[in-house]
Amino acid sequence: MYRYDEFDHQFVQERTAQFRDQANRRLSGALTEDEFRPLRLMNGLYLQLHAYMLRVAIPYGTLSSKQMRQLAYIADKWDRGYGHFTTRQNIQYNWIKLEDTADILAALAEVEMHAIQTSGNCIRNVTTDHWAGAAADEIADPRPVGELLRQWSSLHPEFSYLPRKFKIAVTGAPNDRAAVKVHDIGLRLHRNDAGAIGWEVMVGGGQGRTPMIAVTVRDFLPEKELVAYIEAIMRVYNLYGRRDNKFKARIKILVHEIGAEKFKAEVEAEYERRPEQTTHVEEKELQRIAAYFAPPAFEKLSRFSPAFEEAKLLHPGFARWARNNLAAHRVDGYTIVNISLKPEGGIPGDATSDQMRLMAELAERYSHDELRVSHPQNIILPHVKKDDALAIWQALVPAELATANYGLAGDIIACPGMDYCSLATARSIPISQAISRKFADLDVQEKIGPVKINISGCINACGHHHVGHIGILGLDKKGEEFYQITLGGSSAENASIGSILGPGFAGHEVADAIEKILTTYVKLRQPGEEFLYAYRRLGPQPFKEALYAAA
Amino acid sequence: MPLLKNNAFITDSWLHLGAEDALPEGGNVTIPFSRLKNEWESLAKFPGQLGAVLSNTDHAEDVAHFLPHLALVVLPFPAFVDGRAYSIARQIRLLGYRGELRATGNILPDQFQYMAQVGFSSFEVSERFPLESWQQASKQMSLAYQRGLYRRVGEAEVWSERHADTAPEPTPWEEQPHAG
Numbered sequence: 001m002y003r004y005d006e007f008d009h010q011f012v013q014e015r016t017a018q019f020r021d022q023a024n025r026r027l028s029g030a031l032t033e034d035e036f037r038p039l040r041l042m043n044g045l046y047l048q049l050h051a052y053m054l055r056v057a058i059p060y061g062t063l064s065s066k067q068m069r070q071l072a073y074i075a076d077k078w079d080r081g082y083g084h085f086t087t088r089q090n091i092q093y094n095w096i097k098l099e100d101t102a103d104i105l106a107a108l109a110e111v112e113m114h115a116i117q118t119s120g121n122c123i124r125n126v127t128t129d130h131w132a133g134a135a136a137d138e139i140a141d142p143r144p145v146g147e148l149l150r151q152w153s154s155l156h157p158e159f160s161y162l163p164r165k166f167k168i169a170v171t172g173a174p175n176d177r178a179a180v181k182v183h184d185i186g187l188r189l190h191r192n193d194a195g196a197i198g199w200e201v202m203v204g205g206g207q208g209r210t211p212m213i214a215v216t217v218r219d220f221l222p223e224k225e226l227v228a229y230i231e232a233i234m235r236v237y238n239l240y241g242r243r244d245n246k247f248k249a250r251i252k253i254l255v256h257e258i259g260a261e262k263f264k265a266e267v268e269a270e271y272e273r274r275p276e277q278t279t280h281v282e283e284k285e286l287q288r289i290a291a292y293f294a295p296p297a298f299e300k301l302s303r304f305s306p307a308f309e310e311a312k313l314l315h316p317g318f319a320r321w322a323r324n325n326l327a328a329h330r331v332d333g334y335t336i337v338n339i340s341l342k343p344e345g346g347i348p349g350d351a352t353s354d355q356m357r358l359m360a361e362l363a364e365r366y367s368h369d370e371l372r373v374s375h376p377q378n379i380i381l382p383h384v385k386k387d388d389a390l391a392i393w394q395a396l397v398p399a400e401l402a403t404a405n406y407g408l409a410g411d412i413i414a415c416p417g418m419d420y421c422s423l424a425t426a427r428s429i430p431i432s433q434a435i436s437r438k439f440a441d442l443d444v445q446e447k448i449g450p451v452k453i454n455i456s457g458c459i460n461a462c463g464h465h466h467v468g469h470i471g472i473l474g475l476d477k478k479g480e481e482f483y484q485i486t487l488g489g490s491s492a493e494n495a496s497i498g499s500i501l502g503p504g505f506a507g508h509e510v511a512d513a514i515e516k517i518l519t520t521y522v523k524l525r526q527p528g529e530e531f532l533y534a535y536r537r538l539g540p541q542p543f544k545e546a547l548y549a550a551a
Numbered sequence: 552m553p554l555l556k557n558n559a560f561i562t563d564s565w566l567h568l569g570a571e572d573a574l575p576e577g578g579n580v581t582i583p584f585s586r587l588k589n590e591w592e593s594l595a596k597f598p599g600q601l602g603a604v605l606s607n608t609d610h611a612e613d614v615a616h617f618l619p620h621l622a623l624v625v626l627p628f629p630a631f632v633d634g635r636a637y638s639i640a641r642q643i644r645l646l647g648y649r650g651e652l653r654a655t656g657n658i659l660p661d662q663f664q665y666m667a668q669v670g671f672s673s674f675e676v677s678e679r680f681p682l683e684s685w686q687q688a689s690k691q692m693s694l695a696y697q698r699g700l701y702r703r704v705g706e707a708e709v710w711s712e713r714h715a716d717t718a719p720e721p722t723p724w725e726e727q728p729h730a731g
Contacts, residue, residue, distance in 0.1 A: 007709040011694045018691045022661065031661075038632055039661055121632070151696040151709070157665035158641055158697075161634025238638045275645050275699045284714040 001064055001370060002147050002292045004112040011154070012109040015116060019043050020102035027098070042122055042160065044115030045101055049422050052096040055118040056108060060128040060146035060170070061089030061373040065360040068371055070111040072356035078104055083356070085341060085349040087413055087464060088167070089127045089373040090118055094420055116154055121162045123153035123234070128170045129177045130374035133293060134336050134382040136328040139189050140197060142172035144290040145226060148282070152227050159234045163241035164249035166234070167206075179375060179491035181205045181214045182467055184251045185230060190220075198222055203233060203263070204255030207461035211497045212252045215260040217267060223286065224279040232271035236263070296368035296383055301333025305386035318393050320442060321404040326389065329382075337367070337381040337392055338374070340403040340411060344440045345433045348414045349377035358399050362392055376413050376452070378406065408445040409453060409518065410436045413464055417457030417474065418481075424457035426474025426481035431455055431510050438511040448518050451531040454489075467491035469532045470517060471498045472510060483510050487517070487543060488535045501540055502548050513547055520546040555685055556651075556673040563675075565602060565623060575599075581625055584609055587617060595620065602651075607635040611642035618648045626671075628656035637669045644670035644701075660688035668700040 004012075019039075026036040040046075044055040056071070063071075071091055075083045078100045079093040086092055096104070108114055118125055126146045133141040149168060153159070159166075169183040180186025186202040198220035205214030221229055237251045240258070255263045312319040327336040339359060342348050351359075359379055363371045366388045367381035374380055384392065396402035405411050412435060415421065417428030432455055439445050454468030458475070465471030471486035482504040489498030505513050518531070520542055525534045535543070553560045565579045570586050574597065581602035587594060594601060602623030605614065614624070624643060626636040640652055654666050655675040663685060666674065676685070695702075696709045 005713075007694055007707075007712065011692075011696075011709070014692050014694065021687075021691075035631075035659060035661070121634075154696055155665075155692065156697055157668035157695070157700060158637045159634070160665060161632050161637065161662070235638050235641075239635055243633060243635075273642075273645065280717040281698060281710050281714050284717050285710050288713065 001062055002059075002143075002289060008112070008151075009109075012105075012112075012114045012116075015043075015114065015155070016102060016105040016109050019105055023098060023102055038120055038161075040098075040101075041120035042117055043101070043105065044118035045096070045098070046119060047422070048094065048420055049418075050420070051094065052098055052101070053092055053094050053420070054096045054101060054104060054115060055086070055090050055092045056113060056115045057118045057125040058089050058091060058113075058373050059150045060126060060132065060143045061130050061375075062132075062143065063371045063373065064111075065364040065369050065371070067111045067113055068356050068360035068363070070107060070113070072353035072360070074104055074107055075353040075356070077107075082350055082352045084347070084416065085351065085373050085377050085379065087349075087375055087377060087415075087462065088125060089130070089375060090125055091373070092416075094416075119165075120160075121164050121166075122160045123156065123162075123166045123168065126150050126153070126168045126170060127178055127183075127375065129173055130372045130380050131177060131327065131336055131382065132172060132372075133295065134329055134334075135173050135175075135177075136330045137175050138173040138330065139191060140172045141290075141293050142170040142178075142187075142189060143293050144286055145187065145199075145223065146170050147289045147292075148227065148286055149230070151285075152230075156234075159238060162234075162238055163243045164246065164251075166237070166251065168230075174493060176491075176493040176495075177375065179464075179467065179495075181493075181495035182207055182211070182464075182491050183214065185233065186214050187226070192220055199226060201229065201233075203267075204252040204260075205495075206250050206252040207464060207466045208250065209247060209459045209461070210250075210252065210256075211461070211466040212256065213495050213497065214252075215255060217260075217264045224283045227282050228274045228276065228279065229267075229271055232267050232274065235270050236266045240266070295331075296370075298331045298334060298383070299385070301331075301385065301387075303332040305333060308386040308389055311390040315390070315393075317397075317402075317404070318390055320446070321393050321402055322389060324404045324408060324446070325406040329384075331383075333386055335384050335386050335389060337384045337389065338406040339379040339381065339396060339401050340406050341378050341401075342405060342411050342436065343400050343403045344410065344436050346400075346436070347429050348412050348432055351379070355399055355401055358395065358401070362395060366392055376411060378411070404442055405445055407450045407452075408442075409439040409448055409451050409514075410442075410445055412436060412453045412455060413468070414455040415457050415463035417455075417463075421457065421462075423460055424474070425459070425476040426457050426483065427507070428455045428457040428463055428474055431472060431474065431483065431507060434508075434511040435514055438515055448522060449530055451518070452490075453514065464491065465489070466497050467495065468498060469535070470514060472514075474507075475504065477504075481507050483507065485510075485513060485517070485547075487540060488532065490532055494532075499540060502544055516546045517543050552675050553678060554653075554673060555676050555682075558686060558689070560682060567604065579622070581623060584614065588613075591617070605639065607633065607639060609639070611639055611646060614643065615646050618643065618646055621648070621650060623651045623653060624648065625653045625655055628654060628658060628662075631657040631659050631662055637665065640666070640669045640671055660684050661691075663688045664691055668695065668702070670701050 171178040172189040182205040188200040201218040202214035372380040414428040414432040418424040455472040456463035456465040467489040486498030577599040600622040604625040653673040
């Protein structure tokens, strides 16, 4: 894991002092709310429906046990004993006081964390594959590039007042778990025919009211050129991105309006003019960072663990959890543990401080002191010996963290919706809870197989409904909440935007509608065919008939 | 409006002409960039110093041709959240311009250091803020991760410090201790 050096420490301490001064000036009235707003947003502080919400950055989703314990401490001391893990691998606290915020930032700085640029019209926290460094299919760990970009983008003087927010995602594996094609910039590592590695640079993906898949501007950029090249993209966006309408201000609109070819030409022209033609410093810095991400000292183990196999025979509950929540590790005898934060009837992504402390303890004992926050709002122990999986499961069960639904119908992504958010037009959480209760029977979920259900409480699409295999969008029609269903979206390497199936549903009808869709799928699928592929083969018609045919 | 330069409020020695105003005999005058382009043939013979007032939708490459003849470039921030002028400032400095680069419009202390870092050297500011609030604001952060920014004494680029053995000598435009 990356560790701060003296410069990084000094940087976050100065930043905390700066924010303390800004908050004091706001409290004394020296700063107007309009002037303070962008400053607090760039420190992750939102004003929500009921209170301030603080969003803390978890760069590329990686946490140590010590950091997770500090997050639990913050939840207890300054919030209501819980936190909410987000789709961009961050954590948010929903009940924060402005007066406390600088102290919270100081507590974060103690464990090498911050809330810099988790909001505002600037470059946001860089996200990546939550299985980075562990996944069997990975070409190389993308986190060194994530850290390089975190540093480069932090308080960038030129790019702190962009037309709109800007999100970068990085993946080092061919199976995209970081949703890079629906980010403002997506970076994908791949090998060329000569076996060398380079980065595909994609620009202009996004969700919100105008969902778009990113276009490729460079197929194979050498790693050492990433910073300078992204700087050129950012400059083109900062100069030419629309500022007349905040709904048309994201980079995807610029790329769409001037066309991918013209956009690419502008970026290449800007890149030609770059001030630093040499990249020695960036190369050295990348090497320095990469050393922190050296793999932990894995033991030499057999691929086959008798203890693990025996435990599955003895404990059917464990066998099911192992089947659904463990993933292939790149090292023999190890596994990736995916802890579901989606218990039946729960709030997706929420964890109590006790749960956080338990996960921290398990990471310390069994996972080389590392945890990850995943884009689908779960927690991961990336480096676990198969021999230890049973002990972990046994510890998770009493803490209600052992739900065996990872990647299944109950593993729902949902935004906070109208229960917390001031932008929402409908509630998301109750819909998610109703669906998870509808599919409470894990036998049913397993029979259905992998499916991604994503719920957003408004058109801004924080719940990623456009790229859910099944997407649900909550809207307001004359004071009544109603929900549109889209099918066929994906945020993976086969990215696509879902299509609206037909007229919307009232809140209490949604779970039944989802059940009908999935029943139809199970009836019509070919052996082994997952929901997304069945939908792509069948098209919307059978699902429309199931939902809308006259009874 | 007070003019802030080199850590002090100073008197503006420039005469700012509009699109129609007659040229004086000499002295320092700024001209709107559109007029500068149209009347360049006659303006080139002006005996005093010339400055250009840009808008934040002007392109740096259009200005490039005139830069060697200018002693002041004025760039506006119509709203403090409109960040286009940061990029134009950087481009103008990258084009080799070493003269005064002035920020006008909605300039607030909390954006002041960013402006200095991208190359602004003077600031037309509101009476609302006393000199010490600008002096404090100019020292908020002593470190920056980005390379190639304008720096003053006591400020460091983290990456260049970490790799001092490989970092090239800073190019001259980075060294000018002018800002704030």
